[in-house]
Amino acid sequence: MCESRPLNSQSMVATLTSTPPSFLPLWRRKLPTYNPTQCLGTGKEALEISSNGYIKTNTIGFPEKGISTRPRTSSTPRPPRPRRIILVRHGESEGNVDETVYTRVPDPKIDLTEKGKAEAEECGWRIREMIEKDGANDWKVYFYVSPYKRTLETLRHLGLAFERSRISGMREEPRIREQDFGNFQDREKMRLDKALRLRYGRFFYRFPNGESAADVYDRITGFRETLKADIDIGRFQPPGEQSPNVNLIIVSHGLALRVFLMRWYKWTVQQFEGLNNMGNGNLIVMQKGYGGRYFFSPKWTHTHTRISASNGDLLFKNPQIQLIYASQ
Known part of the structure; x- marks a missing residue:
């Protein structure tokens, strides 16, 4: 049994206020x-x-x-913003041509087809051709890529168009991964889920054990904030340089890229639900314009809508509009 001792208020205060190193x-x-x-x-x-x-x-x-x-x-002075932000969808994957692949292969491990590899390499050369038309000698590219196998393979083949000296960096970014449809996918159940999604709403419907487009929006929002901070500190700049000729390339997935555009340009849910994916191996070019704001480059982005050259806002002619992207 512990011995009872009288409390000394002065010693207690001294003990509490003196923190041993x-x-x-x-x-x-x-x-x-x-x-x-x-x-x-x-x-x-x-x-x-x-x-x-x-x-x-x-x-x-x-x-x-x-x-x-x-x-x-x-x-x-803040570093110059990238001249372009280029959004690239992965090349054709095995899941794009055979949906049964999703029942036996994890979505993150699905490969590109041979056609998809060729699409990725062609996309790289299109990007290089576009950049070289600027006439700048100090241009560079910096890559963000989803960690899925098909996007990493797309980057590997797309990158064949660039010498190592032209690549200022690359970062694998999990937040721009594909929408999670719920682990291994049962083909018939997935068809039912997609039909339910049309009835419920393409943005808010959450796949069982997976994500909704709204969930993707949340993580894309976090990525966008990181991206803006990276731009402000000049992360994409070559060492010791302040070049305005850096081109940022984001290699991702169809829905993730649509959500990225929705978040960047503050499109509404209704506008998002009127959009469909661009084709495999295709790209969208966001060109830096007046005031450092990004707009769609008309040579590379074709739509059934008018696009404001200043901020990329869509002016819809009808709510069920479909974006069609240039593959040239």
């Missing part, structure tokens, strides 16, 4: 065997460390190749 929270301690510079980067890639051993908070950038860590001031 060993109990300091990790973020306030200086660990002698831990070097944050080595963990976060080396040389020019390292974040700046203050004299007390903490990471400076007035730096910009991330510990990746070519990201500046100079202090941001009100007079620091």
